[in-house]
Amino acid sequence: MQIFPCPFCGPRDETEFLFAAEAGKTRPEPAPDVSDAVWADYLYGNDAPKGTAREVWVHLTCGEFFVMTRDTTTREVKSCAALPGKAS
Amino acid sequence: MQRYSAFSLLREGLSGHRGWRPAWTKAKPKSAYDAVIVGGGGHGLATAYYLAENHGLTRVAVLERGWIGGGNTGRNTTAVRSNYFYPESVALYDLSLRLYEGLSKELNYNVMLSQRGMLIAAHTPAQMEICARIANAMQINGVDGRLMSADEAQRRIPLLNQTEGARFKCLGGVWQGRAGVARHDAVAWGYARAASALGVDIIENCTVKDLTIEAGQITGVETNLGPIRTNRVGLAAAGATPGLAAMAGVRLPIHTYALQAFVSEPVKPILDTVLLYLGTGTYVSQSDKGELVFGGGLDRVPTHGQKGNLPAQETVISGLLEMFPAFAQLKLLRQWAGVVDVVPDSSPVIGPVGPAGLFVNCGWGTGGFKAIPAGGWLLSHLMATGEHHEISRPFDLDRFEHGRLIDEAAGSGIAH
Ligand SMILES: Cc1cc2nc3c(=O)[nH]c(=O)nc-3n(C[C@H](O)[C@H](O)[C@H](O)COP(=O)(O)OP(=O)(O)OC[C@H]3O[C@@H](n4cnc5c(N)ncnc54)[C@H](O)[C@@H]3O)c2cc1C
Ligand SMILES: [Zn+2]
Numbered sequence: 234m235q236i237f238p239c240p241f242c243g244p245r246d247e248t249e250f251l252f253a254a255e256a257g258k259t260r261p262e263p264a265p266d267v268s269d270a271v272w273a274d275y276l277y278g279n280d281a282p283k284g285t286a287r288e289v290w291v292h293l294t295c296g297e298f299f300v301m302t303r304d305t306t307t308r309e310v311k312s313c314a315a316l317p318g319k320a321s
Numbered sequence: 322m323q324r325y326s327a328f329s330l331l332r333e334g335l336s337g338h339r340g341w342r343p344a345w346t347k348a349k350p351k352s353a354y355d356a357v358i359v360g361g362g363g364h365g366l367a368t369a370y371y372l373a374e375n376h377g378l379t380r381v382a383v384l385e386r387g388w389i390g391g392g393n394t395g396r397n398t399t400a401v402r403s404n405y406f407y408p409e410s411v412a413l414y415d416l417s418l419r420l421y422e423g424l425s426k427e428l429n430y431n432v433m434l435s436q437r438g439m440l441i442a443a444h445t446p447a448q449m450e451i452c453a454r455i456a457n458a459m460q461i462n463g464v465d466g467r468l469m470s471a472d473e474a475q476r477r478i479p480l481l482n483q484t485e486g487a488r489f490k491c492l493g494g495v496w497q498g499r500a501g502v503a504r505h506d507a508v509a510w511g512y513a514r515a516a517s518a519l520g521v522d523i524i525e526n527c528t529v530k531d532l533t534i535e536a537g538q539i540t541g542v543e544t545n546l547g548p549i550r551t552n553r554v555g556l557a558a559a560g561a562t563p564g565l566a567a568m569a570g571v572r573l574p575i576h577t578y579a580l581q582a583f584v585s586e587p588v589k590p591i592l593d594t595v596l597l598y599l600g601t602g603t604y605v606s607q608s609d610k611g612e613l614v615f616g617g618g619l620d621r622v623p624t625h626g627q628k629g630n631l632p633a634q635e636t637v638i639s640g641l642l643e644m645f646p647a648f649a650q651l652k653l654l655r656q657w658a659g660v661v662d663v664v665p666d667s668s669p670v671i672g673p674v675g676p677a678g679l680f681v682n683c684g685w686g687t688g689g690f691k692a693i694p695a696g697g698w699l700l701s702h703l704m705a706t707g708e709h710h711e712i713s714r715p716f717d718l719d720r721f722e723h724g725r726l727i728d729e730a731a732g733s734g735i736a737h
Contacts, residue, residue: 234630234631234632235622235630247622247630247632248632251621252576252621252622252623269722269723270722272722273721273722274572276721277574277665277721278572278573278574279563279572279573279574279575279576280563280567280572281560281563281564281573281575281576281577281623281625282564283561283564283625284625286623288623305577305623305624305625305626306624306625306626307626308622308624308626
């Protein structure tokens with residue numbers, strides 16, 4: 234069993250987490266100027282990197298999304314951080 | 322090519338088996354080819370065979386970074402079937418099943434296709450309705466599929482857990498009689514042998530490190546064994562395809578996950594169909610040697626490492642024991658994982674991408690063993706003619722731009 238870190242709750246069992254998306258995508262705007270190809274890439278395109286990856290995960294237990302940096306081959310977790318933005 | 326037959330077996334048996342020759346030639350790379358295929362799994366090898374056999378193209382190389390069939394083709398649980406939902410999928414997977422039905426003869430190599438049937442078992446009236454929907458869709462699409470009753474399921478699979486306390490009682494399900502299993506290594510080796518006999522170079526320990534592109538046209542590949550010139554490249558590298566496509570600036574709708582499989586110690590014949598439980602997500606068949614071969618869903622952590630995690634093992638094994646409590650006495654012999662290329666609509670991506678002359682056949686995810694003959698047939702058509710075959714057209718990457726996804730995960734409710 235692997236232990237993943239949640240920036241809010243600390244180290245927890247991997248089964249409490251769910252991979253959401255690759256980090257770093259920005260929604261292309263303004264919508265009328267976005268071509269189908271750019272939109273499709275935003276929705277579906279991935280790098281599926283081998284080695285270091287920055288990913289958005291959710292800790293299902295507390296419901297928070299955060300960024301985790303991992304090695305996709307060794308599965309070593311390098312860091313985790315809350316998503317940038319204002320707390321509400 | 323040395324043909325295999327009952328007579329050749331007898332002759333060799335009588336002469337001490339000294340006359341067998343290697344099934345295919347281990348080739349060294351030439352400086353140029355008419356077509357290069359990256360990936361010596363089933364799809365790559367079948368592509369090479371059909372390029373030569375259907376299209377007369379024999380200056381063809383298959384480049385494999387390890388040994389042929391060492392990827393997912395040699396790691397899968399070998400279920401073959403065409404019980405899909407959408408017409409596009411049934412056309413694709415049934416082409417494959419029909420090609421499988423003639424494959425041992427076509428390749429003069431026994432791929433041990435065993436059409437023992439497959440039951441997808443349901444546990445609630447709502448699931449039975451979904452099964453009826455799939456069976457109806459299959460019949461409308463012209464393939465054999467029907468609803469099976471709980472009684473018939475119990476007759477065919479006497480060890481099913483139908484006791485009072487069972488969490489997932491089998492109410493019946495959808496049955497495809499032409500489904501079954503085939504020998505995975507034999508499929509890779511059979512295609513390799515037949516392709517090699519037609520003049521294709523199969524080059525192992527050859528890693529493609531870069532794609533060469535000039536003025537929007539593929540002109541070759543860089544490998545650890547040196548550069549190779551070609552103006553047609555087909556990528557059939559499963560979980561490694563995103564990294565290869567990136568060399569041409571192409572992003573694919575793929576995430577890579579580990580999928581695990583398990584084999585128990587061998588026992589006497591106890592199960593003569595392929596069985597999938599909708600309730601547990603575990604599926605199982607019995608090999609000719611008597612081992613139970615089983616698997617289930619993906620590990621939920623994206624990875625490129627060919628190893629599985631413990632939570633997925635627990636889910637799959639507890640699922641199996643729910644289906645067959647008696648199997649708790651069995652010992653596990655082996656467990657392993659492959660890196661599968663998963664697409665959001667659980668359908669493959671077949672077609673041209675990026676620069677002229679570059680084609681992909683990927684995204685088969687957890688279910689591309691059954692599709693090997695069709696995948697090879699369709700990619701060879703694309704590489705030889707530059708045009709889609711009508712069966713591969715709906716699976717082009719452009720479906721993501723047009724929103725015409727072929728969502729088989731939702732459509733047929735099956736993970737494999
Ligand atoms: C555990 C498990 C169970 C499965 N069960 C089933 C099942 O029951 N039924 C079913 O239909 N499907 C099943 N599948 C899926 C099936 O195995 C795959 O979809 C199918 O084998 C893919 O074949 P392929 O030829 O595309 O890929 P592979 O067989 O993986 O071949 C790709 C090859 O490309 C090579 N390669 C990668 N990068 C490079 C490079 N840079 N240069 C050169 N070569 C390279 C790799 O070494 C590899 O040999 C299962 C998969 C797994 C992992
Ligand atoms: Zn948390």
